[in-house]
Amino acid sequence: MTTPYQLYYWDGLQGRGEFVRLALEEAGVPYVDVARKKGGMSALTASLDGEQVAHPSFAPPVLRVGELLIGQTANILMFLGTKHGLAPRSQDGRLWANQLQLTIADIVAEAHDTHHPISSSAYYEEQKKEAKARARDFREKRIPKFLDYFEGVIERNPGRGGYAIGSRLSYVDLSLFQLLDGLAYAFPNTMAKLAPSYPGLFALHAKVAQRPNVAAYLNSKRRIPNNETDIFRHYPELDK
Amino acid sequence: MTTPYQLYYWDGLQGRGEFVRLALEEAGVPYVDVARKKGGMSALTASLDGEQVAHPSFAPPVLRVGELLIGQTANILMFLGTKHGLAPRSQDGRLWANQLQLTIADIVAEAHDTHHPISSSAYYEEQKKEAKARARDFREKRIPKFLDYFEGVIERNPGRGGYAIGSRLSYVDLSLFQLLDGLAYAFPNTMAKLAPSYPGLFALHAKVAQRPNVAAYLNSKRRIPNNETDIFRHYPELDK
CATH class of the missing domain: 1.20.1050.10 (Glutathione S-transferase Yfyf (Class Pi); Chain A, domain 2)
Known part of the structure; x- marks a missing residue:
């Protein structure tokens, strides 16, 4: 069985990818965090705007679901939320x-x-x-x-x-x-x-x-620690 | 018959409201640009976060459809596009x-x-x-x-x-x-x-x-001229 979801996001930071990871983890569905695997970064770049990509993305995160590529964080979450009971029904x-x-x-x-x-x-x-x-x-x-x-x-x-x-x-x-x-x-x-x-x-x-699923995730190595290559950065001089 | 759509957006600028106006104009559906009517600005503010509003918006544009209030430009366009043949069917x-x-x-x-x-x-x-x-x-x-x-x-x-x-x-x-x-x-x-x-x-x-509908709109008084209270501003020193 192939993993249904592949997430394309920069390795080494939570970034906007983290909003997607949290939804996948809470839903308990298997996914591959592509860029964190060997050779994953070139796979990420190819998925963004490789010549054979019909629907290129401006920036990660991108979620692959079979042949479908979905970009933009809020758009991915709308898709996942609807599919996995994490969105309202109406x-x-x-x-x-x-x-x-x-x-x-x-x-x-x-x-x-x-x-x-x-x-x-x-x-x-x-x-x-x-x-x-x-x-x-x-x-x-x-x-x-x-x-x-x-x-x-x-x-x-x-x-x-x-x-x-x-x-x-x-x-x-x-x-x-x-x-x-x-x-x-x-x-x-x-x-x-x-x-x-x-x-x-x-x-x-x-x-x-x-x-439970979120707590297990936060305690795992899958949760990338906060750091200063990320969106949320701790520079003491910016928090005076 | 009441107008089906009421658009709440600041008067005097195209801003993010303009993306919504263009969709409404192209679709040819009647709408009221609330803030451009007398007393409209207070109606706008009340619609954003008045106490009786169940779903407050952080900022305009907001589209009212009967009792439903929809905020965030892309969200409004997704709604309108689906309803008026301006979005893909799948x-x-x-x-x-x-x-x-x-x-x-x-x-x-x-x-x-x-x-x-x-x-x-x-x-x-x-x-x-x-x-x-x-x-x-x-x-x-x-x-x-x-x-x-x-x-x-x-x-x-x-x-x-x-x-x-x-x-x-x-x-x-x-x-x-x-x-x-x-x-x-x-x-x-x-x-x-x-x-x-x-x-x-x-x-x-x-x-x-x-x-035709867009051209008529652009030539009408409903199209607010570009100006320097807007998102897109012409300051020559920023375009050297």
Whole structure:
């Protein structure tokens, strides 16, 4: 039997691939993390825009399902969520889940730009001064604005259990876990100060971390440790 | 009869709302551009996160369809595209359309950050130096990288007509039109130089502009002129 899913994402970092890994791990479906195997990086590049690829992707993550290639994190999650019980069943519910996931994608992109505000192809050290200014804005204005929003989403959800949508776990909850986790790694001082204002979000983070499949994953070698080649980077000077 | 769609977006700019407007105009369905009516701005704000809103949005555009509120541009377009024949019919095709739309959203966000690289809540004039550096990177590296990608998508599409997907117009084509249009407004020198390298994209831009419903819209007062409160802004110093 062949493994149904192949994930193409850079080795050595959680990055945007991590939102996909968490969904695959929670669902308990087998997958190959292609770039982490021998020769995997060239397979990754070929899958992005090799000449025979009908639907090239601009950037990883890309999920291969048989002949189908799916790119863009939120798009992959919509596919997996629908297939593995990690998305609402109604069309309206799925639109709502996708809307929330796209808003998570927005803050993730902004988190990246705190250490690369001028050019994603130049080193952090070359744009450190600008990074300090952008990180300050992110810490003081953007993080609170986004977390206010997501806390409000949990508060307004009439379903039990403290989830973002309804009374069951969805891929949005897994992504909110990863968002908080990454922010806490990159901006520990900021997040420690903010935590008391967001009881719903932090409770959800703890709840997701305790799910058996997620807990097993987080304790495994499959979970790549946080590091400074990633989207969420800890530079103390950006968290003053 | 009530108008089926109400669009909530800031008055006075095309912005992300324009991608939605183009789909509504091409589909020929009636809609109300709420914020452009008297009292519309407060209706907009209330629709975003008023206390009685079950599914608040982080930011406009938001589309109201009866009781349903849909936020995030790509999410709205997925809904409208499916409903009004502006999306592929197969599930695989719809995932592909959504993937392309999300990649368009990525470059749109980067275009915004050329004039606001440090803080979206500070004036351009306060971050002009950083804007020059970011705009240079955008012009020299990011625009070519994204346009290479989209040109390749059109080239690899086996369908006739020069569209992004298959042999029929989709919302992705409308959004590529708007992307090129905005880039040409903001960066006329850069885009004039690049144009010969992207025959597929520029032909698509011309083709979309000539569609009867789109042409009528572009000539109407409903099309808000480009200006410097928008995502695509023309500052000559950013297009050297």
